[in-house]
Amino acid sequence: MSEAPKIHERPLSPHLQVYRLPYNAIMSISGRMVGIGLCLSLIALLCWFVAIVWNPSLFDQTKMFLDNPLTKYVALLWAFFVFFYIGNGIRHVLWNIGVGLNQKAGIISGNIVLLLSAVLTIGLWCVTCDETANPTTQTAVSTSIEETMVQEEFINAE
Amino acid sequence: MPNKLIQSPLGKARGLGSAHHGAMHNLAHDITTLVNIPLVAWVIYSIVSLRSASYSEVIAWMSHPVSIVAAILFVMVALKHFALELQVVFEDYISCKCLRMIKVVGMKLFFIALGVTTIISILKIAFTSGI
Numbered sequence: 001m002s003e004a005p006k007i008h009e010r011p012l013s014p015h016l017q018v019y020r021l022p023y024n025a026i027m028s029i030s031g032r033m034v035g036i037g038l039c040l041s042l043i044a045l046l047c048w049f050v051a052i053v054w055n056p057s058l059f060d061q062t063k064m065f066l067d068n069p070l071t072k073y074v075a076l077l078w079a080f081f082v083f084f085y086i087g088n089g090i091r092h093v094l095w096n097i098g099v100g101l102n103q104k105a106g107i108i109s110g111n112i113v114l115l116l117s118a119v120l121t122i123g124l125w126c127v128t129c130d131e132t133a134n135p136t137t138q139t140a141v142s143t144s145i146e147e148t149m150v151q152e153e154f155i156n157a158e
Numbered sequence: 159m160p161n162k163l164i165q166s167p168l169g170k171a172r173g174l175g176s177a178h179h180g181a182m183h184n185l186a187h188d189i190t191t192l193v194n195i196p197l198v199a200w201v202i203y204s205i206v207s208l209r210s211a212s213y214s215e216v217i218a219w220m221s222h223p224v225s226i227v228a229a230i231l232f233v234m235v236a237l238k239h240f241a242l243e244l245q246v247v248f249e250d251y252i253s254c255k256c257l258r259m260i261k262v263v264g265m266k267l268f269f270i271a272l273g274v275t276t277i278i279s280i281l282k283i284a285f286t287s288g289i
Contacts, residue, residue, distance in 0.1 A: 032247065035243050035247075036247065039240040043272065046233065046276045049276060050276055054282075059216070060213070082202070086194070090191070092187075093191060124202070
């Protein structure tokens with residue numbers, strides 16, 4: 001019975017604040033945080049889509065923001081997170097069917113996911129890098145709302 | 159509810175174990191991950207090809223039958239996936255049962271509302287652009 005008060009002197013179990021996370025734990029928690037971020041970005045994307053469908057004048061207003069050169073890099077970063085998240089998802093599917101379930105395989109598959117995400121993002125960057133070389137196309141397509149309506153009617157007539 | 163004082167240890171433990179719903183949750187999470195791969199590829203391809211498009215070009219692209227089907231499927235599968243994902247996050251990090259319940263149910267109701275609104279918007283484009 002005299003041992004009972006010593007319960008307070010027990011060492012703490014390693015938790016997030018005091019424990020240097022190993023590679024696989026970092027990948028795990030960052031996968032979850034990226035998932036939450038992508039979820040919020042999906043909500044924003046869908047809200048924007050709904051808004052421009054019901055109020056087409058919002059399209060031209062947001063176009064100014066979308067034509068900002070910085071937006072492209074934000075979009076590329078977003079694409080990197082999308083690739084990372086899907087890659088992580090495939091890792092989880094493989095683990096659930098019993099493939100690669102050990103520390104070493106986890107590190108290897110994590111590195112493959114990071115590498116593939118980077119390669120795919122750089123690929124997307126190469127595909128879209130004509131944008132900065134030819135900035136006149138951006139101003140050419142930003143039509144006013146009246147013109148858009150006329151074009152819409154034209155498409156309907158077709 | 160029987161008196162806790164006279165309950166056997168087995169009686170106290172009964173009903174506190176697994177709800178046996180976790181496997182289906184995890185399976186649905188994995189399946190939505192795999193199904194989303196081609197749909198996300200289509201979304202990224204659409205965004206890249208429409209990156210400097212006008213409103214009418216976006217509408218013309220969106221009113222193509224393939225786009226309508228892919229967009230509706232993407233919205234449904236992605237929201238289902240994130241609903242499952244966020245539910246696990248809430249269940250892991252919110253210890254207050256009442257708050258957890260409110261967050262999980264509220265999140266799911268919000269996702270249903272957002273999904274329905276988006277699908278109606280996709281259908282609006284589909285039915286007003288004259289396919």
